[in-house]
Amino acid sequence: MSSVMSSPSHAVTQAKKALGARLREIRLAARLTGRNLGDLAGWHSSKVSRIEHGRQTPSENDIGAWCRHCEADDQAGDLVASLRTIDEMYVEWRRMQRTGLQRLQQAAIPLYERTHCFRVYEPSLILGLFQTAEYALALMRAVVAFRQIPDDSAQAVEARMQRQKILDSGGRRCAVILEEAALRTRIGDAEVMAAQLGHLLSVASRPNVSLGIIPIRDRVMWPPNGFWIFDEERVLVETLSAELAVTQPREIALYAKAFAELAELAVYGAATRRLITSVIAALDT
Helix, strand or coil, X not given: CHHHHCCHXXXXXXXHHHHHHHHHHHHHHCCCCHHHHHHHHCCCHHHHHHHHCCCCCCCHHHHHHHHHHCCCHHHHHHHHHHHHHHHHCCEEHHHHHCCCCHHHHHHCHHHHHCCCEEEEEECCCCCHHHCCHHHHHHHHHHHXXXXXCCCCHHHHHHHHHHHHHHHHCCCCEEXXXXXXXXXXXXXXXXXXXXXXXXXXXXXXXXCCEEEEEECCCCCCCCCCCCEEEECCCEEEEECCCEEEXXXXXXXXXXXXXXXXXXXXXXXXXXXXXXXXXXXXXXXXX
């Protein structure tokens, strides 16, 4: 899983091939040759081959016709969801960030507003919904410097702070799993980190928030890239060069399974508070 996430262009290619393979299975189950299907749909047989090998992306109408002629209409919805995943899953950060970071923060608000349950796994950073303004500013300034983009860090932080208010409305729930490394990765100076970790303790006490922390120890599941699950609608995965949007139900279920297994590794409640407090104390050493 982690190797695909680390290469967005590879992920898109593999998604096209996976969709093509599923369509081929449907055709074979219907006992149709590529030429048979092409004749029924009014396509050249080479189009069938290109789609099945991931060299051509089908349209939603193509998928509808494919399933209809193969008497597999019940699979059309899932396949269309896969197609939309391919269309949405690769969004280049440089294009999204070319005018700075504020627009990126604001663009996510509609998705946050229609989400009732957030499930978030972060291996190395405190998630944006739980960040202090000072922590967020130090992080965004680092992003600006690395990306060499216009510096609107202050405005982006303000937008992020506004977005955090979403958690206080609409009966929303937020289940978060952090790696211990996220507590120990210093963003800003010791004062910024101490305030951030103190704020994390406060946020964790909210009735609509569940915070688990996976201690640094031997484990049976490797740390994957961070990911956010928005209800059952989509999963967002951030990589160095892109954001992957996953909307195919079977893939969302895979992330849900990963979240559940990671949650089994985490500690909660008093154990979480002790761990955060110990990290705060270690800032002075």
